[in-house]
Amino acid sequence: MDTFTRLESEVRGYCRGWPTVFTTAQGSHITDENGRRYLDFFAGAGSLNYGHNNPLLKQRLMDYLAGDSIVHSLDMYTAAKRDFLERFEEVVLKPRGLDYKVQFPGPAGNHSVEAALKLARKYTGRETVVSFTNAFHGMTLGALAVTGNSMKRTGAGVPLGHGVAMPYDNYLDGRTPDFLLFETMLEDSGSGLDKPAAVIVETVQGEGGINAATAEWLRGLAEVCRRHDMLLIVDDVQMGCGRTGAFFSFEQAGITPDIVCLSKSLSGYGLPFAVTLFRRGLDVWEPGEHNGTFRGFNPAFVTATAALEEYWTDGELAARTLAKGRLVEQGLNEIALLNADAVETVRGRGLAWGLVMKDPEAAPRVCAEAFGRGLLMETSGPEGEVVKLLPALTTSEEDLGRGLDIIAESVSAVAPTAVGV
Incomplete structure (x- = not known):
């Protein structure tokens, strides 16, 4: 590890919980340089919904590169981009009745979010954007301004303005009606809340602790936005591309956002790729007004098209x-029942699940125990109190069962110390 310790910044994070050097990966497994194989319930933080080195996508990519095809193109027209746009329209947009324009803002999720915020402000002529408690939207300044985590916000080093946080679904444990505070402030000229340009929301808060909003709450939010002439932005960076079942995580609620942010598993192969989708009438950009050097990464167009097909x-x-999500939910509920003194609850949707520990310090210990047993997981939540599961959607039921067994063993190993025994 000396090379990494000597040369790499102290900002490195995931490697501290998984202190080994990885070399190869396939499907739901990843292998280190000592030949030890790990089951992966992390999936590149949701960037590998179809598993590592998916052979169906890999062959398309290899054929493309072998033909000396275009790799870098900024926003020039390329055959690979055209193929992606046509298939995305045919396979994703048209069947869902979505008349969205597609913007390529840059290679990562935060680029999609920044473009969405900028477009909302340009279109409405307003500055304020409403986000929600425990939200996470990225690490650049605009995205941090609508992120809830205090540690990440502090890292900005400058004031983060033009964002206002409101309670997420069930944040107040049902003690007040949904949107009571939000609508009261919107309607009160003395509240100090400037009329927002937009509201940005995750249907399931991944980094925030696997907090899943109900369909009713999401429909209520869409209605609040409609009544008060605010744009609705859904950040589907982590929960889109099938993570909750449907391609878009908002489909279950039957809502149509004005703007959608997609990245992570969009390329299908772990390649950098993001888009910002928006209603056709919102396309008020001037040519070049928002750009980026790596917004035309053609290998990602190729693998994304292959994933769609x-x-x-x-x-x-x-x-x-x-x-598979139901199997995971059942397994986690059994673990929670057997360790009721240590586990607070289980929550999630699709194949995004969280095991909420009563003692926040227990969650990283559970993940450490799991790593020692050959399973990769991370923590999430404001205090890091949630053991977070994001297995690839292609993970076999056998591997899901094996992973749940390891989690059960890991929780049992930690539970006595978690409750102070």
Whole structure:
């Protein structure tokens, strides 16, 4: 590890919980340089919904590169971009009745969010954007301004303005009606809340602790936005591309956001790729007004197109994801029941799940125990109190069962210390 310790910044994070050097990966498994194989319930923080080195996508990529095809193109026209746009419209947009324009803002999720915020402000002529408690939208300044985590916000080093946080679904444990505070402030000229340009929301807060909003709450939020002439932005960076079952996580609620942010598993292969989708009438950009050097990464267009064709021309992947999600939920509930003194609750949707520990210090210990047993997981939540599961959607039921067994062993190993025994 000396090379990393000597040369790499102290900002490195995931490697501290998984102190080994990884070399190869396939499907739901990743192998280190000592030949030890790990089951991966992290999946690149949700960037590998179809698993590592998916062979159906890899062959398309290899063929593309072998033909000396375009790799870097900024926003020039390329055949790979055209193929992606046409298939995305045919496979994703048209079947869902979505008339969205597609913007390529840059290679990562925060680029999609920054473009969404900038477009909302440009279109409405307003500055304020409403976000929600425990939200996470990225580490650049605009995205941090609508992020809830105090540690990440402090890292900005400058004041983060033009954002206002409101309570997320069930944040107040049902003690007040949904949106009571929000609508009261919107309607009161003395509240100090400037009329917002937009509201940005995650349907399931991944980094915030796997907090899943109900369909009713999301529909209520969409209605608040409509009544008060605010744009609704759904950040689907981590929960989109099938993570909750449907391609978009908001489909279950039956809402149509004005703007959608997508990244992570959009390329299908772990390649950098992001888009910002928005209603056609919102396209008020001037040419070049928002740009980026790596917004035209053609290898990602190729693998994204392959993923659409291989997994989204029918409803089979969505159905399998929901079925596997039920297995995971059942397994976690059994673990919670057996360790009731240590586990607070289980929550999630699709194949995004969290085991909430009563003692926040227990969650990283559970993940450490799991790593020692050959399973990769991370923590989330404001205090790092949630053991977070994001297995690839292609993970076999056998591997899901094996992973749940390791989690059960890991929780049992930690539970006595978690409750002070």
